[in-house]
Amino acid sequence: MDHLLPVQLVELQSIATDLAENRIAPLAAEVDAECRWPADSMQALAEAGLLGLQVPVELGGRGQGLLGLCVLTESIARACPSSALCYGMHCVATAVIAAKATEHQREHYLREIAAGRHITTLALSEQGTGAHFYLPETRLDADGDEFVIDGTKQFVTNGGHADSYVVSTVAADAEAGDFSCLIVDKDGAGMHWLDAWDGFGMRGNSSRPLRLEQVRVPARNLLGEPGDQVWYVFEVVAPFFLMAMAGTYLGIAQAALDEAGLHLHSRRYSHSGESLRDVETLQVRYGELWTDLVKTRALVREAARRGDAAHPEALPYILACKTEAAETAVRLANEAMSICGGAAYRDNSRVSRLLRDARAGHVMTPTTGLLKLWTGRSLLGLPLL
Ligand SMILES: Cc1cc2nc3c(=O)[nH]c(=O)nc-3n(C[C@H](O)[C@H](O)[C@H](O)COP(=O)(O)OP(=O)(O)OC[C@H]3O[C@@H](n4cnc5c(N)ncnc54)[C@H](O)[C@@H]3O)c2cc1C
DSSP: OOTTSOHHHHHHHHHHHHHIIIIIGGGHHHHHHTTOOOHHHHHHHHHTTOTTTTSOGGGTSOOOOHHHHHHHHHHHHHHOHHHHHHHHHHHHHHHHHHHTOOHHHIIIIIHHHHTTOOOEEEEOOOTTTTTOTTOOOOEEEEETTEEEEEEEEEEETTTTTOSEEEEEEEETTOOTTOOEEEEEETTOTTEEEOSOOOOSSOTTSOOEEEEEEEEEEEGGGEESSTTOHHHHIIIIIHHHHHHHHHHHHHHHHHHHHHHHHHHHHHOBOTTTOOBGGGOHHHHHHHHHHHHHHHHHHHHHHHHHHHHHTTOTTHHHHHHHHHHHHHHHHHHHHHHHHHHTHHHHHHTTOHHHHHHHHHTHHHHSSSOHHHHHHHHHHHHTTOOOO
16 A cells, blocks of 8 residues: 555555455456456446546545546556556546536436446547547537437447447537537447457457447537537546556556566576575666656656646646556566566466556557657647647
8 A cells, every 4th residue: 555645545545456456356367368348347346436436526426536546547457457447448438527517417427427337438539530539530410409420439448338438529510620529328229339359458448449320319418518628638538548547557567567576586496496586687677677667656646646736737747657657567567578487478477468458558549659749749838739
């Protein structure tokens, strides 16, 4: 436990760590091998009252911000990165709903989420615009007190399992760059799930394409005002997404360090009786890996604290921290693969799963390429886009 965190967050971290060790970790290998959406993990998180992490306290939630999100996703990812990704995307979509929720959205969605009865998720990315997730091409047309949605989303985490989807769309008459987000309930007429997920890593996250054909959504499911979504992207989606992912990749890095440490402690040669722990070069390497991890964690939490405090210089920290966490996760998982030797390479070991899972960090948008560009631009006083 990290006792330097606020007391309430230490309690939440303790609940999440207990669940991660006892209910989530035992199923992580199966989730990966079978490409199985981690229903048991989500159920455990719901029963512990953690689905409402981002829901205001007055609606029965935990009222946490960015710091809470990166701390909890780290605890979960240390046990099962796919579970952390599914939980993280639920939390990001919850934060998007909560940002400007109407009375109906508060009662119908946020209270249900806080009660552990509703899972939501983000459906923003599309094949056409790829990494440029803030440019949806999915069409939105008004029709009386309903909207009609047409388009195809790609990589929808929790796809086919969530109760609702936060979908980005563009109206026919929208100004360039304007778009609108709506909550789309599951199983609506015209919603078609395409290919099943069979990813290189994050194999439990059920990231699937969703075709929306003339899907009708009540007008009251619009989030905010039509066209004020650029505000959502940079004030809510980006910070919450980046923190959820930074926490997830920190958890992977920590798990890789755990595995390396276990091997260094347990491996002993029969010919010399020497333990790997006694080899000086490995002692140096292990120390360097630990230092990488704690430096990255310090950056991630500094970014979260600045974001929660609406600090005027929060932006470059928030942009940089997910890139740093992804790089640290890949580096540590890669190093753990060497330190743990053939035993880690042989089977579909935990280290090999961590290495595959870590690689998602660079390609999930905002991708590492875009984030590095945006960090520099924000520091130079240039607009991000
Ligand atoms: C495991 C997983 C889960 C996901 N979950 C979700 C989800 O829940 N919801 C959702 O909406 N999306 C989700 N995504 C989608 C993810 O965000 C996409 O991978 C992303 O949109 C990238 O799209 P693309 O594959 O078409 O990449 P491309 O657009 O083809 O990009 C390829 C590469 O080019 C780089 N690039 C492109 N333009 C620039 C530029 N101007 N400057 C520098 N570099 C550039 C990118 O950084 C990237 O590295 C998920 C993806 C994965 C892998």
